[in-house]
Amino acid sequence: MLDARGSVNNLRGAPLGQRSFHMANIFAVFYRSSVGKKIIVAITGVILILFVIGHLLGNLQIFIGPDWINGYSQHLHDLGPLLWLIRAFLFIAVVFHIYLTILLAIENRRARPEPYIDKRYVKADFASRHMVMSGLIVLAFIAYHLAHFSFRKTDPRFALLKPDPLGHYDVYSMMVYGFQNYFVSGFYLLGLFLLALHLSHGSSSFFQSLGLNDKKMTPRLALAGRIFAWLLFAGYTSIPVAILLGLIKPAQQL
Amino acid sequence: MNFKLRIWRQPNRKSPGKLADYEVLDISPNTSFLEMLDILNETLLGRGDEPIAFESDCREGICGTCSLTINGEAHGPDHPGAVCELYMRKFRDGATITVEPFRVGSFPIVKDLVIERSALDRIVQAGGFISARTGSAPEANSIPVAKHNADLAMEAAACIGCGACAAACPNGSAMLFTSAKVSHLALLPQGHPERESRVLKMVQVMDAEGFGNCTNTYECEAVCPAEISASFIAKLNREYARAVLQRSAGE
Numbered sequence: 001m002l003d004a005r006g007s008v009n010n011l012r013g014a015p016l017g018q019r020s021f022h023m024a025n026i027f028a029v030f031y032r033s034s035v036g037k038k039i040i041v042a043i044t045g046v047i048l049i050l051f052v053i054g055h056l057l058g059n060l061q062i063f064i065g066p067d068w069i070n071g072y073s074q075h076l077h078d079l080g081p082l083l084w085l086i087r088a089f090l091f092i093a094v095v096f097h098i099y100l101t102i103l104l105a106i107e108n109r110r111a112r113p114e115p116y117i118d119k120r121y122v123k124a125d126f127a128s129r130h131m132v133m134s135g136l137i138v139l140a141f142i143a144y145h146l147a148h149f150s151f152r153k154t155d156p157r158f159a160l161l162k163p164d165p166l167g168h169y170d171v172y173s174m175m176v177y178g179f180q181n182y183f184v185s186g187f188y189l190l191g192l193f194l195l196a197l198h199l200s201h202g203s204s205s206f207f208q209s210l211g212l213n214d215k216k217m218t219p220r221l222a223l224a225g226r227i228f229a230w231l232l233f234a235g236y237t238s239i240p241v242a243i244l245l246g247l248i249k250p251a252q253q254l
Numbered sequence: 255m256n257f258k259l260r261i262w263r264q265p266n267r268k269s270p271g272k273l274a275d276y277e278v279l280d281i282s283p284n285t286s287f288l289e290m291l292d293i294l295n296e297t298l299l300g301r302g303d304e305p306i307a308f309e310s311d312c313r314e315g316i317c318g319t320c321s322l323t324i325n326g327e328a329h330g331p332d333h334p335g336a337v338c339e340l341y342m343r344k345f346r347d348g349a350t351i352t353v354e355p356f357r358v359g360s361f362p363i364v365k366d367l368v369i370e371r372s373a374l375d376r377i378v379q380a381g382g383f384i385s386a387r388t389g390s391a392p393e394a395n396s397i398p399v400a401k402h403n404a405d406l407a408m409e410a411a412a413c414i415g416c417g418a419c420a421a422a423c424p425n426g427s428a429m430l431f432t433s434a435k436v437s438h439l440a441l442l443p444q445g446h447p448e449r450e451s452r453v454l455k456m457v458q459v460m461d462a463e464g465f466g467n468c469t470n471t472y473e474c475e476a477v478c479p480a481e482i483s484a485s486f487i488a489k490l491n492r493e494y495a496r497a498v499l500q501r502s503a504g505e
Contacts, residue, residue: 111426111466120326124471205470211492
């Protein structure tokens with residue numbers, strides 16, 4: 001039963017016997033392969049997970065007081081070129097993470113041209129099947145978040161804030177004024193919910209992609225990943241929720 | 255027991271297919287799903303209609319020939335097990351059952367529920383073998399194999415190559431199949447001479463055949479009739495990374 005599909009010639013490129021894997025092209029082979037792309041997605045994912053942990057720890061300083069979070073922000077800006085190096089590194093990680101997953105998703109679409117009329121999933125959960133959807137909405141959220149608090153383009157009041165008594169930019173009051181708006185906080189909650197959904201799969205999935213688990217560890221890591229993701233959600237959302245409940249008040253009046 | 259069946263009919267690879275409705279009456283609960291289809295085909299033949307084409311061979315769950323998606327699950331609702339090990343008592347009396355082929359672009363439909371799975375054979379051809387001297391079998395204990403590795407290799411070798419992993423995968427990925435074949439030989443000393451080239455070639459052929467990519471949903475291991483664990487995919491990833499590192503460092 002060898003027709004056009006069945007013959008070995010439909011393998012893109014040279015026939016099997018002539019295929020070789022030498023030093024010169026091994027990285028190209030890796031980058032083009034399904035497993036290689038998956039490994040790069042996992043590594044960039046780990047970098048971004050480390051970032052969201054660090055970012056949360058930095059932001060939670062709002063609960064200690066204005067001096068802490070304002071000083072932390074000043075300290076980050078004082079890093080100068082190093083800060084830009086870290087930002088560039090994260091940006092490259094984001095670009096690779098998204099570019100490769102979209103590439104993989106397109107290939108996955110093509111792999112099943114005719115869908116099932118009736119399809120039931122036994123084990124694949126919602127989060128694992130909707131990583132591209134949750135990821136792209138998180139990307140939109142990050143774009144808004146950067147415009148909101150990093151570039152401060154969405155709220156003209158942020159430019160009116162006076163430096164705090166130590167001469168630092170008043171990040172504390174900026175966050176309080178920013179989150180006092182229900183729509184802004186609502187969008188943050190939605191973005192963070194999707195981030196948690198994304199990480200409830202992603203934060204254990206990378207162990208599998210990098211081959212760092214076995215039969216015993218996989219279910220434990222999956223549970224730990226889910227707990228981690230929703231702890232992260234609780235940590236991040238505690239800030240707008242505390243502000244909306246009036247537990248944190250601005251350090252200065254506008 | 256009586257059942258309403260919605261079965262995929264497709265005359266050949268090129269023509270479009272559709273679901274057709276059938277009814278089977280007075281089926282014993284201890285009839286297997288394939289026997290139920292045999293009974294339906296007898297009725298169809300008696301009426302002078304074209305019987306439903308489906309594949310089966312051993313009918314005891316070891317050959318991996320039967321390949322049906324029943325009510326949206328590869329091999330039907332009774333996991334782990336192949337369609338031939340599924341009995342009608344698993345269904346409610348009067349239930350409507352949808353039967354579709356394994357749907358993966360790399361498994362073209364030949365007719366009705368029959369698919370061509372030679373893409374899996376080509377993955378095996380790329381590296382699912384060892385080089386050994388011909389002649390009489392060597393003394394069994396001349397090559398020691400650690401118990402742990404022997405057990406794991408045996409687990410991986412249980413793969414019957416049915417393709418349910420790719421059929422159930424939301425991405426149509428055959429990674430569980432490939433990982434079982436790669437792991438089976440990588441775990442044994444006999445498989446070590448080709449250890450690196452095997453994983454590189456088998457993954458390359460798997461990709462070239464047009465299968466999707468694994469996104470770690472673990473749907474494959476849930477439907478696998480041979481209970482192959484998705485941790486073999488982690489092993490495949492490890493083997494692949496290892497092979498790339500080794501090749502990049504030079505022969």
